[in-house]
Amino acid sequence: MAALIALPPLLPKYHLEVLISVVFWAYLGIAWNLLGGYAGQFSFGHAAFFGIGAYTSTLLLLQAGLTPWVGMFVGGGLAATFGLFEGYLSFRYGLKGPYFSLVTLAFAEMLRVVSLNTKAVGSSLGLVVPSATAAPAMFMFSGKLPFYYVILAMGALALGLTWRIGRARLGFSLAAVRENEDAAEAAGVDALAAKLRAMALSSFLTALGGTFYAQYFAYIDPTITFGPSVSIGALLPAIVGGAGTVLGPVLGSFVLTPLSELTRYALRGRAGADIMLYGAVLVLVISFLPQGLVGFVRARRGGAR
Amino acid sequence: MSLLEMTALTKRFGGLTAVSNFDLRLDAGEIVGLIGPNGAGKTTAFHLIAGFHEPTSGEIRFKGASIVGFKPHAICQLGLARTFQIVQPFAGLTVTENVMVGAFNRERDAAAARRLATEIVDFVGLSPRRDMPARSLTLSDRKRLEMARGLATRPELLLLDEAMSGLNPTEIDGIIGLIRLIHARGISLLIIEHVMQAIMALSHRLVVLHHGEKLAEGTPSEVARDRRVIEAYLGEEP
Numbered sequence: 001m002a003a004l005i006a007l008p009p010l011l012p013k014y015h016l017e018v019l020i021s022v023v024f025w026a027y028l029g030i031a032w033n034l035l036g037g038y039a040g041q042f043s044f045g046h047a048a049f050f051g052i053g054a055y056t057s058t059l060l061l062l063q064a065g066l067t068p069w070v071g072m073f074v075g076g077g078l079a080a081t082f083g084l085f086e087g088y089l090s091f092r093y094g095l096k097g098p099y100f101s102l103v104t105l106a107f108a109e110m111l112r113v114v115s116l117n118t119k120a121v122g123s124s125l126g127l128v129v130p131s132a133t134a135a136p137a138m139f140m141f142s143g144k145l146p147f148y149y150v151i152l153a154m155g156a157l158a159l160g161l162t163w164r165i166g167r168a169r170l171g172f173s174l175a176a177v178r179e180n181e182d183a184a185e186a187a188g189v190d191a192l193a194a195k196l197r198a199m200a201l202s203s204f205l206t207a208l209g210g211t212f213y214a215q216y217f218a219y220i221d222p223t224i225t226f227g228p229s230v231s232i233g234a235l236l237p238a239i240v241g242g243a244g245t246v247l248g249p250v251l252g253s254f255v256l257t258p259l260s261e262l263t264r265y266a267l268r269g270r271a272g273a274d275i276m277l278y279g280a281v282l283v284l285v286i287s288f289l290p291q292g293l294v295g296f297v298r299a300r301r302g303g304a305r
Numbered sequence: 306m307s308l309l310e311m312t313a314l315t316k317r318f319g320g321l322t323a324v325s326n327f328d329l330r331l332d333a334g335e336i337v338g339l340i341g342p343n344g345a346g347k348t349t350a351f352h353l354i355a356g357f358h359e360p361t362s363g364e365i366r367f368k369g370a371s372i373v374g375f376k377p378h379a380i381c382q383l384g385l386a387r388t389f390q391i392v393q394p395f396a397g398l399t400v401t402e403n404v405m406v407g408a409f410n411r412e413r414d415a416a417a418a419r420r421l422a423t424e425i426v427d428f429v430g431l432s433p434r435r436d437m438p439a440r441s442l443t444l445s446d447r448k449r450l451e452m453a454r455g456l457a458t459r460p461e462l463l464l465l466d467e468a469m470s471g472l473n474p475t476e477i478d479g480i481i482g483l484i485r486l487i488h489a490r491g492i493s494l495l496i497i498e499h500v501m502q503a504i505m506a507l508s509h510r511l512v513v514l515h516h517g518e519k520l521a522e523g524t525p526s527e528v529a530r531d532r533r534v535i536e537a538y539l540g541e542e543p
Contacts, residue, residue: 167415168415169409169413169415169418172402172405172406172409172418173406173409175395175397175398175402175406176395176398176406179394179395179396179397179398180393180394180395180396182357182377182389182393183389183393183394183395183454184378184395184406185356185357185376185377185378185381186355186357186377186378186381186386186387186388186389186393186455187378187381187386187406187407187410187454187455187457187458188378188381188382188386188406188407188409188410188458189378189406190376190378190379191378
C-alpha cells in the first residue's frame with residue numbers, strides 16, 4: 001500500500017497509465033464483487049450503472065456547469081435507483097443465476113441503444129468533456145498523477161466498505177443468500193432486502209467509476225460506457241481474483257490488466273490476436289482456479305476457507 | 306391461547322390436495338409429533354407453517370396472530386424456526402458463521418452475534434468443529450448444525466423435519482438427548498419423524514396425517530393402538 005502511494009510520481013508516463021488502469025479495473029471489480037461475489041448475483045450488465053454515472057455527471061457539467069465532484073454522486077444516486085428497479089423486477093419474480101445475468105445484460109444494452117439514438121445525449125458521437133485547463137474543483141487535472149490518486153482513494157474507500165460489510169450482519173446475510181436462499185430465509189434473513197442492498201451499493205459505486213472514466217479520458221460514447229466490455233471488465237478481476245473475497249478483485253486486476261497490456265503490445269499489428277490470447281489465458285485461469293487466485297492461495301496454505 | 310393453531314388448513318397443487326382441512330393445536334411447552342406414511346403431507350404442512358408455501362385456504366395463528374402470507378424470514382423473526390429434512394447448510398461458511406446468520410436476528414452487533422453463536426454451537430455439541438466449513442461435516446453433525454442455526458434465532462417454537470433420518474442408532478440417541486435439552490430450555494417443538502421409537506419417546510402428543518388429512522390424534526400409546534393408524538402404515542388385514 002505504501003508503495004502504491006509513494007512510487008507513482010517516479011514512474012514513466014506509460015507505466016503510470018497502466019497502473020491507473022490496474023487500479024481503475026480493480027475499483028470496478030470491487031464494486032461488482034459486492035453484488036456478484038458477496039451476494040452471488042452474477043450481473044452481466046454493470047455497464048448500465050457505469051454509463052449512468054458517466055453520462056449524468058458529464059451532462060450536468062456540460063449543461064449546468066455542475067462540478068463532477070457533485071455530479072458523480074447524483075449519478076451514483078440515479079444508478080442506485082436504476083439498480084433497485086432492475087433488482088426488484090428480477091428478484092421479486094425469483095429470477096436467479098443466468099436469468100438474472102440476462103436481465104442485467106438486457107438493461108445495459110437497452111440503455112446503450114437508447115443513448116445511441118438520443119440526440120440530447122450526443123447519440124453515437126458521444127460527449128467531449130472539457131479538459132484543456134486544469135481545474136481541480138471541476139475534477140480536471142493536468143497530467144495523470146492526480147487522477148491516479150483519485151482512483152486510488154476511491155479504490156481504498158470501496159475496499160474498506162467491502163471489508164466492513166463482510167464482517168457485519170449484511171455480509172453474513174449476503175453469504176447465506178448466496179449459499180442457499182431458502183435456508184437463509186428460514187434463518188430469518190430477508191433475502192430480497194439483502195440482495196437489493198447489495199444491488200444499490202454496487203451500482204452506486206460503479207457509477208462513481210463512470211464519472212472517473214469520463215473525467216480521465218475526457219470523452220464518452222454509448223458503446224464505450226454502456227457496452228459489454230465494461231460489464232465484462234468489471235466482473236473479470238473479481239472472478240479471476242476470487243469472487244466474494246475482499247482482496248480478490250484487487251489481485252485479479254493486478255494480474256489481468258498488465259496481462260492485457262502485454263498481449264496487446266506483444267501482438268501489435270495483428271488486430272484481435274491479443275484478445276484471443278487474453279481469452280485463452282482466462283479460460284485456463286477459470287478452468288484451473290475456479291475459486292480464483294485468493295481461493296488458490298488459501299487452499300495452498302491449508303486454511304479452512 | 307395456543308402457541309400454534311391451524312384451522313381447516315388446505316393446500317392444493319393443481320389437482321393434488323397435499324393437505325386437506327387440517328386442524329392442529331400446539332400449546333407452549335409441548336412436544337408434538339407429526340407422523341404419517343411417505344407422501345402424507347407432513348413436509349407440506351411444515352412449509353405452510355414456516356411460510357414457504359401459502360395455504361390455499363385455512364388459517365395459521367402463531368401466538369394468537371395470523372401468519373398466513375408472511376415470508377419465511379418474518380415468521381422466523383416472530384420466534385418460529387425450522388430445520389430442513391434435507392439438510393441445507395451454508396456449505397462455504399464455517400460452523401460458527403452458519404449459526405451467526407441466525408444469531409444476527411437477535412444481536413445486531415457482530416461480536417455479540419458471534420458470542421451467541423459460539424454458545425449455541427457449544428450447546429449442540431459442535432464446538433470441536435466450530436471453525437470447519439459446513440461442507441466437511443458428517444450427516445449427523447449437519448443435522449445438529451441445522452438445529453443450531455434455528456436455535457440461534459431464539460425461537461419459541463422449533464419445527465424439526467426428520468432430524469434423525471439417515472443416522473445410526475448411536476447418533477439417533479444423541480439427537481434424542483439434544484431434543485430433550487432443547488425442550489428443557491423452554492422451547493416447544495413440532496417434530497416430523499419416521500424413527501418410531503424416538504418420536505414415541507419424545508412426543509407428548511402425536512398427530513397422524515394420511516393422504517393430507519388428519520387420521521388420528523392422541524398420546525403415543527393411544528395412537529399406537531389406533532386401528533386406522535395401523536391400517537395406514539401396514540395396510541388392511543385381508
